[in-house]
Amino acid sequence: MIFLKPAGLLFTLFLLCPGAGVLAQQQTIQGSLKTADGKPVPHASVTVRNPQDRIVAFKTSDASGNFSIVLPAEAPLDSLRLLVNHLGYAGVNLPILRERSRYDITLEEKPIDLSEVNVKSRPRIDTRGDTLRYDVGSFAKAEDRSIGDVLKRMPGMEVSESGQIKYNGQNISNLYIDGDDLLDDKYAIGTKTIPHAMVQKLEVLQNHQPLKVLKNKALSDRVALNLVIKDEARLKLTGQVKAGAGLPHQYDSELNSILFNKKYKMLNVAKGNNVGEDLASDFTAFGLSDMLTGAGNSRPQALLSSGTAGSPPLPKQRYYFNNSGSLNLNNLVNLKNGLQLKANINGLLDGNDMAYNSWSELYLGNDTIRYSEWQDIGRDPFLTGVSLTAMANEEEHYFSNVFKLNYSGDRGSSALLSNDMDMRQGLHNRLCDFSNTLEYTPALKNGNVINLYWYVNHFNQPQTLIITPGINEEVLNAGMPLAGIRQFGETPTWFSRASAAYRLTKGLIRQRYRTGVINEWQRLHSALRLTQTDGRETPYARSDDNNLHWQRHQFFVDGTYEYKQGPWEATATLPLAVLRIAYHDDAFALDESKSRLLFNPSMRLKRMTTREDYLSLDYRYTNQMGNINGVFRGAVLTNYRSIEANDAGLQERDSHNIGLRYHFQRAISMLFMNAGVTYTRSTANTIAASVVTDNIARTVLLPINNDVSSVNLNAGVSRFIFALGATASLSASWSTSRFNQLLNGETLPFNNRSLTVNPAFEVRLFDKISFNYNGTGTWTTSRLVLEEASAHVPDRQIRRFDQSIGLSYSPLKRTFLRVNGRHQYTSQAQLNDISYFFADANIRYTLAKWRTDIELNLTNLADITSYETYSLSANRLGYSHYQLRGRMAVLKCVFNL
Structure with missing residues (x-):
């Protein structure tokens, strides 16, 4: 990019170099997704996971229901599994065989309530109505300390150097802790101090109405965040x-x-x-x-x-x-x-x-x-x-x-x-x-x-x-x-x-x-x-x-x-x-x-x-x-x-x-x-x-x-x-x-x-x-x-x-x-x-x-x-x-x- 001066270019080359060896001897698996009556299933999530349940490769099926996934050369085929998920269809979980490179799969229809969607792949997000929930543990890393460290990594979130938080470009109006507004609008101290290990989920409350007496009685375009604390973390006093x-x-x-x-x-x-x-x-x-x-x-x-x-x-x-x-x-x-x-x-x-x-x-x-x-x-x-x-x-x-x-x-x-x-x-x-x-x-x-x-x-x-x-x-x-x-x-x-x-x-x-x-x-x-x-x-x-x-x-x-x-x-x-x-x-x-x-x-x-x-x-x-x-x-x-x-x-x-x-x-x-x-x-x-x-x-x-x-x-x-x-x-x-x-x-x-x-x-x-x-x-x-x-x-x-x-x-x-x-x-x-x-x-x-x-x-x-x-x-x-x-x-x- 035009941004990269010499120092930035060196770091970029460092990032790209490990990929050179990965391109060698890659393996590909292909397949198609159809219903029982032969109709293609487009836009399905197709993932390959290792025994630790980590994603190795990911693709979505095209308009004809076809998919093609390139696997890393070092991935051991005998231990990998192929998972297929799509709204309205039952999930599929198949082992990947070394001697097999094509998987034609028939999906079973399974209607679900669209008001409640749960993504079970890590990292996890689920949604219900106007509330979006991030599973904090799915985004946290071992070196992280505070919830602010994890927030910066969540897609859709922006955290400025001053500590102000935006969701998809919009300033949040409140930061709640288990539904209580402990910090008012001075929430930067919370994101810097609260350990991420205490937080189970981060909820994004869209169209948020802070007054319960006005809920469903007045329109709102506010966005608020709520930290859902783990049950075990509620029981004791902690600190540092x-x-x-x-x-x-x-x-x-x-x-x-x-x-x-x-x-x-x-x-x-x-x-x-x-x-x-x-x-x-x-x-x-x-x-x-x-x-x-x-x-x-x-x-x-x-x-x-x-x-x-x-x-x-x-x-x-x-x-x-x-x-x-x-x-x-x-x-x-x-x-x-x-x-x-x-x-x-x-x-x-x-x-x-x-x-x-x-x-x-x-x-x-x-x-x-x-x-x-x-x-x-x-x-x-x-x-x-x-x-x-x-x-x-x-x-x-x-x-x-x-x-x-x-x-x-x-x-x-x-x-x-x-x-x-x-x-x-x-x-x-x-x-x-x-x-x-x-x-x-x-x-x-x-x-x-x-x-x-x-x-x-x-x-x-x-x-x-x-x-x-x-x-x-x-x-x-x-x-x-x-x-x-x-x-x-x-x-x-x-x-x-x-x-x-x-x-x-x-x-x-x-x-x-x-x-x-x-x-x-x-x-x-x-x-x-x-x-x-x-x-x-x-x-x-x-x-x-x-x-x-x-x-x-x-x-x-x-x-x-x-x-x-x-x-x-x-x-x-x-x-x-x-x-x-x-x-x-x-x-x-x-x-x-x-x-x-x-x-x-x-x-x-x-x-x-x-x-x-x-x-x-x-x-x-x-x-x-x-x-x-x-x-x-x-x-x-x-x-x-x-x-x-x-x-x-x-x-x-x-x-x-x-x-x-x-x-x-x-x-x-x-x-x-x-x-x-x-x-x-x-x-x-x-x-x-x-x-x-x-x-x-x-x-x-x-x-x-x-x-x-x-x-x-x-x-x-x-x-x-x-x-x-x-x-x-x-x-x-x-x-x-x-x-x-x-x-x-x-x-x-x-x-x-x-x-x-x-x-x-x-x-x-x-x-x-x-x-x-x-x-x-x-x-x-x-x-x-x-x-x-x-x-x-x-x-x-x-x-x-x-x-x-x-x-x-x-x-x-x-x-x-x-x-x-x-x-x-x-x-x-x-x-x-x-x-x-x-x-x-x-x-x-x-x-x-x-x-x-x-x-x-x-x-x-x-x-x-x-x-x-x-x-x-x-x-x-x-x-x-x-x-x-x-x-x-x-x-x-x-x-x-």
């Missing part, structure tokens, strides 16, 4: 103690305890390390709570930041210099009266450093502006969070009350050199966020359902950015030198959403009618202070402080209509809202109010083309109003290089979104495919205008219409290859977007295009060797759509190839050796190509008597301590250079309790 130490001055430790029975479930984990593992990722939420509850609000983004460079496209362990400790407690109890109580408590203490330098070029119609930045950052973040849930999920009613409290902060400091300006920065953050969600959904005697809902939230994130000595005195202090700068900003917010709904569950068209109110109160306060050389602190003279008060109140009614008949499903939601927004700031004589009547319809049409496949069409129109971040008038130094303010009214944006998606699956043959196309067009009445100089950029929101449009195409296929015992997948996406930028008085229309291709493959060879490959190829192009300026702003394209390859070998019983390689190649016209090859190794030995693993991890064997990368966004080309962790060796003991 991990202790590791290494060079240079490394430690890695973990203690976890697990109990999953019907009454009580717990997953408690304590960790500490300085080997580069980001423990904050265990607390990552995948954005599902708002989707399920509709509790999202217009929470403003953080105002201030300390730098302009992002993170490198590498696993965080490569560049994360840390000293971290975390506690993650998840406990759930089911009471006899049907009430479920749950507590999720977490905490994190962290200290980390990051060193980088970067430059960026900003291309204008007749000019180029260049920025450079060298920064050494030290951060000390902390995080605490508590979530307390009381829930009763019964067929007659649903009740839930969820209280959440999060308090976190970060004190960061850095030494920075930018365009020959030498300075020190400090950024202090505090975040306090609490909310309560109350929901009650009872079913009435006539079968209809009522829903009462109330969500209330308070949020605030005060920030202070300190810069010494002062910089950009020409812009900030009339050319007079400065001793320092202090920028403060916060946006305390109160938000409430209350609604009542009535659902009609009978009739050809099911209906739901809802009414409610949304209330929001915010205050944006900021202060920019300059410390003069004589020690006096003075306000920024060219702008007053922000003291903006904001209110948003909305009354809404909506109707939802659902239709399901045969293969057709249709859903339409017609919401109507009266919105009033008022905001004022006395310092700027600002006193505005807006009232709008909003109509934001959405609809979805779905057709089942077969029992497993469907085609869906979605359309959504949204008429959105801006938030408080778009109307403040006072200047805010958002980072050392940018000043932002606004000179426009409230932003209004109209968006049309239409998407077409096709879902294809064949559970029996373990083939999963998906494809989709999405088109989005939005029009706003404001545009961000920037005046950029060599040292600072001033951005103002202006009242100028701005159109943005984008198209996205994506497709994916995942297949289990029985003949090889391998899982293979290929996904691709292509997107294009067109938008405008207003820079230094010029309107510059840009067209960005991106193509991404992701092949993946995993195979087991000779029962002792496993080989896996994952690749990503990305082509990103930015083009200025303006003929008179395009000569100065040429098209830019970045090509990046990222390939990972792994080889596992078990030379002795209970001994596992794994070597991983990762090759990255980046190419940008007129700049030097960048290429890296990272290598890691791991060896593990299991002491079965002591239930202990001894493990040696060798990281970054090539000792690569610096990393370069390019980035491309509209008319900005960036280069960044990062410091990486060097070679490490950690010896770890894992005690299984």
Whole structure:
């Protein structure tokens, strides 16, 4: 493939070489499949198995019922068996004879219930209705530890580096453990910690409805996963103690305890390390709570930041210099009266450093502006969070009350050199966020359902950015030198959403009618202070402080209509809202109010083309109003290089979104495919205008219409290859977007295009060797759509190839050796190509008597301590250079309790 650079090519040749000898002296058996009356039987599964019941070869019969199977040369014919399976026919199991090469078989018809299909060949999948079940043991390998290791190997499943899970291209909405949602949407800790040996089956719940009172009463397109725990694993408390130490001055430790029975479930984990593992990722939420509850609000983004460079496209362990400790407690109890109580408590203490330098070029119609930045950052973040849930999920009613409290902060400091300006920065953050969600959904005697809902939230994130000595005195202090700068900003917010709904569950068209109110109160306060050389602190003279008060109140009614008949499903939601927004700031004589009547319809049409496949069409129109971040008038130094303010009214944006998606699956043959196309067009009445100089950029929101449009195409296929015992997948996406930028008085229309291709493959060879490959190829192009300026702003394209390859070998019983390689190649016209090859190794030995693993991890064997990368966004080309962790060796003991 075009992905393979020299390193990747060597690994590919290694994979292909063992096959050369296998092609010699292969043997073939042929045959035909017919019914008793002579009709051919096409698409039957024909497998050859060895005495260990492993698949040696696999084929399906063609349209005429014929099959031909090539056997490996080393396969002993006297011990092999021929198995034939087909829905609606009795299975056939025949011994293969050395002197016989043709098998003409008559199949006996045996009708079965298609609502329950069981594939008995290993690995096993069975399906019943909308639930697909993977047998975990069929996909697990001896070297696997957690359920996450096995998930990555299952056809149809995708697990990102962050831990987010997709099934056939769709994000999952929940991860249940024996039907209980112990971890909410922070399930990454579960997939990394739960041993796969505890799990009997993985269930994929398609068209999942989390509320039992709405089951078969409301349509749903959600997908959820459920881990079915083995009976013996439910009976006792299990866990692990991990202790590791290494060079240079490394430690890695973990203690976890697990109990999953019907009454009580717990997953408690304590960790500490300085080997580069980001423990904050265990607390990552995948954005599902708002989707399920509709509790999202217009929470403003953080105002201030300390730098302009992002993170490198590498696993965080490569560049994360840390000293971290975390506690993650998840406990759930089911009471006899049907009430479920749950507590999720977490905490994190962290200290980390990051060193980088970067430059960026900003291309204008007749000019180029260049920025450079060298920064050494030290951060000390902390995080605490508590979530307390009381829930009763019964067929007659649903009740839930969820209280959440999060308090976190970060004190960061850095030494920075930018365009020959030498300075020190400090950024202090505090975040306090609490909310309560109350929901009650009872079913009435006539079968209809009522829903009462109330969500209330308070949020605030005060920030202070300190810069010494002062910089950009020409812009900030009339050319007079400065001793320092202090920028403060916060946006305390109160938000409430209350609604009542009535659902009609009978009739050809099911209906739901809802009414409610949304209330929001915010205050944006900021202060920019300059410390003069004589020690006096003075306000920024060219702008007053922000003291903006904001209110948003909305009354809404909506109707939802659902239709399901045969293969057709249709859903339409017609919401109507009266919105009033008022905001004022006395310092700027600002006193505005807006009232709008909003109509934001959405609809979805779905057709089942077969029992497993469907085609869906979605359309959504949204008429959105801006938030408080778009109307403040006072200047805010958002980072050392940018000043932002606004000179426009409230932003209004109209968006049309239409998407077409096709879902294809064949559970029996373990083939999963998906494809989709999405088109989005939005029009706003404001545009961000920037005046950029060599040292600072001033951005103002202006009242100028701005159109943005984008198209996205994506497709994916995942297949289990029985003949090889391998899982293979290929996904691709292509997107294009067109938008405008207003820079230094010029309107510059840009067209960005991106193509991404992701092949993946995993195979087991000779029962002792496993080989896996994952690749990503990305082509990103930015083009200025303006003929008179395009000569100065040429098209830019970045090509990046990222390939990972792994080889596992078990030379002795209970001994596992794994070597991983990762090759990255980046190419940008007129700049030097960048290429890296990272290598890691791991060896593990299991002491079965002591239930202990001894493990040696060798990281970054090539000792690569610096990393370069390019980035491309509209008319900005960036280069960044990062410091990486060097070679490490950690010896770890894992005690299984």
